[in-house]
Amino acid sequence: MASNGQTTKSPPSPSPLRNSKFFQANMRILVTGGAGFIGSHLVDRLMQNEKNEVIVVDNYFTGSKDNLKQWIGHPRFELIRHDVTEPLLVEVDQIYHLACPASPIFYKYNPVKTIKTNVMGTLNMLGLAKRVGARILLTSTSEVYGDPLVHPQEESYWGNVNPIGVRSCYDEGKRVAETLMFDYHRQHGIEIRIARIFNTYGPRMNIDDGRVVSNFIAQAIRGESLTVQLPGTQTRSFCYVSDMVCKTRVDGLIRLMEGDNTGPINIGNPGEFTMVELAETVKELINPNVKIISVENTPDDPRQRKPDITKAKELLGWEPKVKLRDGVPLMEEDFRQRLAVPKKV
Numbered sequence: 578m579a580s581n582g583q584t585t586k587s588p589p590s591p592s593p594l595r596n597s598k599f600f601q602a603n604m605r606i607l608v609t610g611g612a613g614f615i616g617s618h619l620v621d622r623l624m625q626n627e628k629n630e631v632i633v634v635d636n637y638f639t640g641s642k643d644n645l646k647q648w649i650g651h652p653r654f655e656l657i658r659h660d661v662t663e664p665l666l667v668e669v670d671q672i673y674h675l676a677c678p679a680s681p682i683f684y685k686y687n688p689v690k691t692i693k694t695n696v697m698g699t700l701n702m703l704g705l706a707k708r709v710g711a712r713i714l715l716t717s718t719s720e721v722y723g724d725p726l727v728h729p730q731e732e733s734y735w736g737n738v739n740p741i742g743v744r745s746c747y748d749e750g751k752r753v754a755e756t757l758m759f760d761y762h763r764q765h766g767i768e769i770r771i772a773r774i775f776n777t778y779g780p781r782m783n784i785d786d787g788r789v790v791s792n793f794i795a796q797a798i799r800g801e802s803l804t805v806q807l808p809g810t811q812t813r814s815f816c817y818v819s820d821m822v823c824k825t826r827v828d829g830l831i832r833l834m835e836g837d838n839t840g841p842i843n844i845g846n847p848g849e850f851t852m853v854e855l856a857e858t859v860k861e862l863i864n865p866n867v868k869i870i871s872v873e874n875t876p877d878d879p880r881q882r883k884p885d886i887t888k889a890k891e892l893l894g895w896e897p898k899v900k901l902r903d904g905v906p907l908m909e910e911d912f913r914q915r916l917a918v919p920k921k922v
């Protein structure tokens with residue numbers, strides 16, 4: 578019985594071979610979107626366990642092989658160019674389903690493709706989970722709360738989302754993905770886990786990703802003005818992606834997968850900042866000579882966002898450790914290396 582107490586079905590059985598002793602000790606794990614920013618950090622963490630075999634699928638729309646270069650050729654690692662909107666047949670025990678462009682400029686670039694990725698991609702992965710008896714974790718998003726009228730956002734809040742706006746392909750897409758997860762769970766007994774990830778930053782973000790932390794850091798390093806989108810008072814809560822410095826989000830995902838709770842569970846850092854405060858912090862830490870300028874915003878930009886992480890703390894024993902002021906310099910180092918702009922001493 579799952580934690581929400583609603584299922585009457587037991588999960589489908591894995592094949593007899595997967596039930597054998599040898600295979601039970603050795604997990605085959607599929608990571609969709611594993612060449613992306615969060616996906617590749619998750620792969621690093623999963624590969625540290627010698628009992629794991631990791632299969633990554635990615636279509637490289639925003640992900641990159643470069644993020645996985647340390648694993649290519651490793652006997653426990655496999656990389657497949659595949660688009661999750663097409664069915665996939667592989668024998669696995671667990672599925673981490675991350676595949677979807679996550680930066681607003683990329684997910685709005687081809688909105689029909691984005692919603693197909695969320696709906697058909699999730700259906701295909703649930704179909705796979707059903708066929709092989711795998712447990713599946715969906716990385717959903719704080720965007721399911723839309724422009725929230727409740728603050729901070731608890732998992733029980735149903736959200737305030739525009740169903741026909743320019744962000745809908747992503748936020749409504751993820752909401753349908755969550756619905757599909759629960760319907761497969763109730764109807765077919767699939768073992769599901771849902772993480773609602775809040776704004777994340779850190780090494781391996783695309784330099785021109787378009788999201789605010791990567792934009793500000795790249796701008797500060799290049800000596801360009803920091804572009805605060807109006808009004809600048811909108812808030813976000815930023816979580817540092819790290820499996821090296823201390824236990825943060827990626828660890829949260831693994832704990833969720835391994836635990837008994839279906840979720841949804843918020844995974845994020847509750848430290849809340851306005852975009853002006855973020856720009857001032859980046860300016861102070863990276864380049865005090867740059868200007869901060871105001872630019873036009875895009876429609877439906879959420880005005881405030883901050884996770885309530887009580888559930889993550891209580892159910893997963895997880896909470897973030899890296900403060901914004903400590904995370905920004907770590908990300909700066911990675912960006913300076915990739916942009917080939919060393920820090921002046």
Ligand SMILES: O=C(O)[C@H]1O[C@H](OP(=O)(O)OP(=O)(O)OC[C@H]2O[C@@H](n3ccc(=O)[nH]c3=O)[C@H](O)[C@@H]2O)[C@H](O)[C@@H](O)[C@@H]1O
Binds near residue numbers: 852
């Ligand atoms: O992490 C999340 O919870 C979600 O947040 C992001 O959406 P958003 O919060 O809008 O991310 P950004 O594009 O980084 O924008 C954050 C804020 O910074 C502002 N911004 C953005 C870019 C910029 O150059 N300047 C700037 O002020 C935006 O107007 C917005 O208010 C992405 O949509 C999702 O990947 C993700 O699921």
